[in-house]
Amino acid sequence: MLSYYLRLAFASIRRTPVLSALMVLALGLGIGAFMTTFTVYYLMSGDPIPHKSHMLYAVQLDNWDPNDPPTESAKDVQPQITYQDGQNLVNADTPAIRQAQMYASNVIVVPESDEPPFDESVRATYHNFFRMFDVPFLYGQPWERREDEDHAAVAVIGRELNDRLFDGANSVGKNIRVDDQFLQIVGVIDDWQPTPRFYHVDAGGQFDDTEQIFLPLSWAIDQPLLPSGNTNCWKPPDEDLSLLEAFLQSECVWNQFWAEIETPEQAAAYKDFLDNYVRDQKALGRFERPLNTFISNVPEWLEVNEVVTDDNRVLVRLSFLFLLVCVLNTVGLLLAKFLGKSGEVALRRAMGASQGAVFSQNLVEVGLIGVLGGLSGTGLAWLGLRAVESLYRGYQHLVHLDPVMLTTAIGLATLSAILAGLYPVWRVSRLAPAGLLKTQ
C-alpha cells in the first residue's frame, strides 16, 4: 500500500506544482535557516578535546594597569600572559604534569621545487604541546626537551604542508626552508583540527585552522619571529633596552599558557603555586593590582572567552521561530491543497477507503513534501554556511555538511511537515463521503 500511496503522492504533487513548490520552499527555508544557525552554534559549543578538556587549564595572571576597574571574574583579566611570566612558569618546578607556553606567528616557506614561496602560519611552543593536547602524529614524533633548551632548528609540520612540499611522503629528517633558515623536520602530524581551536581563541581565531608549522619557542625568539596574534600593552616598554629585549621584558601580553593537571587537588596546588609566584613578583615591584590568578579548564575557557556569543543563541532561537512560522504557513497551504481534494477523497471513500486509509494516503504525501523540503533545506543550509564562511574569517570548519547533518535536516523537515500536515490530513480524512453524490 505504501508504494501505491507514494505513487499517488507524486501524482498529487505534480497536479499542483506551484502549491507544492511553495510548501517545499517554505519548509526548506525554515529548515535551512535553522540548520545554518544551529550548525554554527553546535560546532561553536562543541567540546574540542572531550577526553581531556577537564585536565587542560589556561592560565591568567592579572598584571594589568592598577588604575583599571577592579577584577571580578576571569573575564576581566587578559587572556594572555607576558613572555617573561611564561618563561618563569615554564622553568619553575610546579604541581602540573606539563606546561606549555606558546604564541602564533607567520613565516615565508620557500619550497625546493619551482613553486613560489608562500605564507604559512606557525606556532612557537614547547615539546610538551603535542602530548598535552594529544596531537596525532603521522610520521616521527615531537622534539625533545633538550631541543627546547638548545634553541634547536627543528619543526613538526602539518599533514597539509607535508602533502604540499613532499607529496605526502615521510619527510622526517628532511629540511624545510622558512624565511632564510632551515629547520629539520622531526614529525608530521595527522589532520588535527580541534573546533573551537581552544588553545588560542583570542582575536577571533577560535575557528582558525591549526598551524602547519610547530617549532621551539626558544628558536623563534632568537630569529625573532614576531607574534601574529593580539599583543596588548598597558605601559610602554623600557626605553633603555634594545627594542626586542624591551618587548620581551615588557608588561605586554601575547603568550598563551596552558597546564595539564590531573586531579582537583593538583589544580588547587597549582593555583597556590601561581598565587605564590605572583606574590614573589609583587615583591619585585610588578603586579600592582590585587592578587588575581585564574585557571580555567577548556569548557570554562570557552565560556570566559565567550566563544559562543549570546548572538548565536539568539539567532538559533530566532531561526527556530522562523521555522515555526514556516510550518504554520505550510499548514495553511496544506489545508488549501487538501480541501481541493475533497472530490477524490469522497470518491475513494465511496470505493471502500476507510478514514484510516485516506489518512495514511495523505500522510504519505505530507511526508514526501517533508523529505523534499528537507532536501531543499539542506541545500539552503549549505548555501547559508557558505555565506557564514565568506562573511566571517576563520569559520571554515563550520561548513561541513556531514551525513549526520543531512539526516537531521531531512528528519527535521519530515517531522515538521508531518506535524504541519496532521491537522489538514485529519480534516481531509473526516470529509463526508457522501459529498460527491450530493454536489452533482
Place this chain on the structure above:
Amino acid sequence: MLKMKNISKVYRTELVETHALRELDLHVDEGEFIAVTGPSGSGKTTFLNIAGLLESPSSGIYELDGEDVSRLNDRQRSRIRNEKVGFIFQSFNLIPDLNLADNVDVPLRYRGWSAVQRRRAVGDMLDLVGLGSRQNYLPSQLSGGQQQRVAIARALAGKPRFLLADEPTGNLDSEMAEIVMKLLESINAEGTTIVMVTHDPDLAHRASRNIHILDGRATDSATPLSPNVTPLPERGVAHA
C-alpha cells in the same frame, strides 16, 4: 437483500431542519433492477447514500444481506462498501491524473488483492465495457459515454453484488445513454442487483420495478409505469 424500515434522515443546520427521508420503508430482492424516480429534492440521492453506507440514517433499521449495518463503525462500513457495493455517479468522477487502468484499480487497492488479480480484473472489466485497448488513456481523452463506461467498469471491478447508480445517464446524449443502459441491463442479467436513480421515464420503464420517492417517502409500483403517463403517487402512503 436490502431492507429498510422506518428510515428517516434529518439534516440539521443552525437555521433549518430538512427531512430528506421520512419513515421510508423499502426492500430490494437479489437480482432486481430497480429504477428510482421522483422530483428534485425528494430524497433519492439521500436514499442511495444510505443504501450504500455513505451516510447513516437518523433513525430506522437498515439491513443489508440480513445484517443490521446501522451500528457498524467506519472501518466495517468501508469494508462492506468495498466488497458488496459499486457506485456510479452522474458525473463519472474519474480521477483525472490516473489512466483508465488505475482508475478502475481504485476499489481493488482497498480490497487487498494481489497485483496479478488486480491486473486481470481491470483488464476484464475494461474489455467488458469495450475499452480494453485504451488502458493507458487518461479520462480527458475519452468522450462522456466512454468515461461513464470506465466508471461502470470501476464499479464492477470488485464484483459487487449491488450496484447503485445516481442518474448514470444524466450527462449523456440519448445514444450514449442507450449504450450505458444496455450495459447495465446485461450486468443485471448476469445477476447483479441494480438500483438506479433516473429522471428518464423511458429508462425507468425498462427496469423490473419502479420506486417513486416523493417528499422522502417511497411508493412502490411492481409493474413498470407507462412512459407516457406521468406517475401520480399516492401521497403519504408508503408500503414495501
